[in-house]
Amino acid sequence: MTTAPLTIIQTAIAAEAAAVAGVADVTVELGPPARPEHGDLATPVAMTLAKAAKRNPREIAEALAERLRTHPDLADTIAEVEVAGPGFLNLRLAPAWFAGVAGMVARSGAEFGRGGAEHPERILLEFVSTNPTGPIHIGHARGASYGDSVGRILSFVGHAVTREYYINDYGRQMELFAASVAARYAELVGAEPHMPEGGYPGEYVADIAEKLRAELGDAYDGRVSPPDAETLELFARRGGVLMLDVIRETLGRFRVSFDAFFSERSMHEAGLVTAGVQRLRDSGDAYESEGAVWFRTSGYGDEKDRVLVRSDGDSTYLAADVAYHLDKAARMGDRMIDVLGADHHGYIGRLKAVLAAGGFDPDRLEVLIMQLVSLTESGEAKRMSKRAGTIVLLDDLIDDIGVDAARFFLVERSHDTAFDLDLDLAREQSQENPVYYVQYAHARCCSILAKAEGEGVVRDPSAPAPADLDPSERALALTLAAWPRVVADAADRRAPHRVVAYLKDLARDLHAFYHRCRVVGESPEVQAFRMELTVGTRDVVRCGLDLIGVTAPDRM
RNA sequence: GCGCGCGUAGCUCAGUGGAUAGAGCGUUGGCCUCCGGAGCCAAAGGUCGCAGGUUCGAAUCCUGCCGCGCGUGCCA
Structure with a gap:
């Protein structure tokens, strides 16, 4: 570093x-x-x-x-x-310090600030983890951009990060999804559709049905109205895979990547969920009562015990979470981080109880809760309802305001505060979006450097420092010098919004510098110093934007 | 009721013990013969929800109260 x-x-x-x-x-x-x-x-x-x-x-x-x-x-x-x-x-x-900073940053380029973690850790980072019953929407998008950015920042400062997506591809919701697909399948082949109570109404369900039909030929045409158990099983399995493909495509478009996908279904099929429950029973952390199996989470600070296996014999989602977190704990390295939605914050105690019961230090699990994003449009809160089909999809948001603006906006605020995203503002004033402000600083550096190249200016990192420095030069160099600390701090606090705030500051310093100081055509040592400052700024802006998944165009 | 989170400029939000609390948007007024005006400079705008406490110093830590959100299922 x-x-x-x-x-x-x-x-x-x-x-x-x-x-x-x-x-x-x-x-x-x-x-x-x-x-x-x-x-x-x-x-x-x-x-x-x-x-x-x-x-x-x-x-x-x-x-x-x-x-x-x-x-x-x-x-x-x-x-x-x-x-x-x-x-x-x-x-x-002293001027020599400023010259030293400019030269150092320019030499280090995109490496400046890398590897600054005091205690590098192996971290298992889980985020998004939406169940494959529908496309990614705005609610997931905040967790996606946040989790991905945190992953990039942690890696940058030197942690070894594994990013994992837990696929919730099993259980009641998947059964409903499979039945919904079957109903659309029936429509497709001219049979009577049997849409289940609380089924999924979205058009994408018909797309999945169509893809399934293309895979299966006419073998299931007579088995979807109403669907039999085996058909539903297949539709849940294959439908889930096809849906996940759609999700992965959207995430890819959103520049969000994963190292591993972990299927809940595969865990059930391998008997790991049953084994997990048994492990808790063996250790005395689970007991039977009123025909159900309970997890003694109250012994680990939870307010009450929770059901693992219902009296009808079905296991709950918690049973799967037990198995999954025991599995993760065994391979987490030093720490695991779960990025969860606000509606899951009641789980924190339960998940920590899982670790404690499994003999792991619960403090090695960090649960980061994403607060809600609400959308406003025409000055009013945009009501979103899954049932009414008025959820804003991530793909639509990207089409609307672009990946760069979407990612920038979604991590601009701290993850633990609910915020409003004004669609009109994001749309109509996209020309004055803060993301353009920062990107423009990068483009401006590129423009200056292109001019310098055209004039045949040769960089000289070892030129003596100018005796007098403009206040804007001092400010810019000081801000650049702060980058390693800022990014290390953003990593420690899992706070990508600090990178965003820094980039806005850096862009402001660059624009002010630009208006007060010419680079090309000044005296040799002034020109040399300002060239290094410009190169360093360009590289740090590009690096910072990359950490939040935003591009840095040379021209806009 | 209980648990967690949040109350900071008109709006959206930074600021987890330091000097006169900041930014963007919005408002008002200036600045293009120039390496790009997607920019810059300036002005106006605040009982940091309220009340106590801790100390050299509190938006920040503690206690109580008020308001908002989420959670508190043998739902996922």
Whole structure:
């Protein structure tokens, strides 16, 4: 990995602060101050240490400032140190530092910030996991873009991530789906359709029926009105596969990828669900009562016990989740993450109970709950109902606003907050979408560099730093320098929206820089410095956009 | 009722102990002889739901209350 330019300063301050205050392990908060006249960087470390050192914060700050001014390793880095307010330390950095950052970022390119995880882990990441009874809709799309982005970010900072899709291809909903397909099949062959109560009304069901008919020939024409058990079984199995193909196609279009698909049905057929329940019974974590088998989740902090096998002998979805999570736990590496919808948050306790009962540390399961996305259109909440068929499909959203805008919007907000996506805004004002703002910064860099190439400008990363820097150059370089920390933080917090926020900041700095500073045609060292700044910005924007699955066009 | 999440600018939302709380959209006013105006600069707009507490310092942590969402099935 590349050493973050800020880390060097941070480490030096930490060492000096420890010496001044006589405290062992000092953590130093170091970041841009609220106001530009307070310099390039600021830290409240002296105030933090005041209590432990039992000294006046300003006194600590003064002593620390003096040591930093005379620090042999920081001579080319820190130009000025001042103590301000109740004990803030404000730093003004030297031109050489800015030149160093620009050169380093430009050299590292898309590798800048990679591998910054402090403790790399093997992580099993499960997301989307919708049952194959219908196409992906807007509700799934948030989890898809979020999970995929988290996966990309975790990998980027150095974790070994396996992405898995749990196919809920078994149970009541699949039976309903199979019966719905059979009804459409019947229509297709001119027989009386038997649409079940609560069946799936969507047109896509007819598409599946058509594909099935093409596969099966006329062998089942007489067996769908009403369908017999064997037909339903086949339709559930094959129909599920065909439906999953459709889902995978949409996900591919949405630039979401998986390493593995894990079928619930295959688990049932291999006897793993029964075995999982038995394992819990053997360990005393499950018991029989009122004709049903119960999982003693209350022993692990859940509010009540849950049924695994109903009194009619059918196993519940929880039984499958037990088997699946025991399977996952055995191969998870260091950690597993489940990305689930808001309506599943009641499961957290149950899933952790599964791990605990299986002898695993429940803290190694992290459940991330996606809050709802609602759509507004014409200033009103768009009512979506599965039954009424008014669900907005991901494919339709992509056709409407494009993959880039859809992915950008869906991860722009924190996953744990419900938000409104205004369709009119996304549609009519797509020209002023924040995604274009960021992409334009990339295109603008490319444009500058194309101009430079046309003028025969040769890059010179080792050119001396310009003596005077424009405020916009300082701001841009400081933002670039912060990237490794931002992306590592986004990974730790599973927070792709922090990458988005960063990209908007970086784009703003680039646009401001563009308007104040020409690159091509300036004096040699100014031109050389700004060339590196431009190259670095282009690469970091492209890298950041890629982490959320958004393209970075050279021209727009 | 209980559990979890959320109340921050007109709207959508950042900000998980630091200085005078930010961005986008919307509103108002400026800026194209230029490496692309999909841009820039400026202005207006706030009891950070309410009330206490913790401390040098609270939008942030704790307690209570109010409001919204979700959950609380031998449904998936």
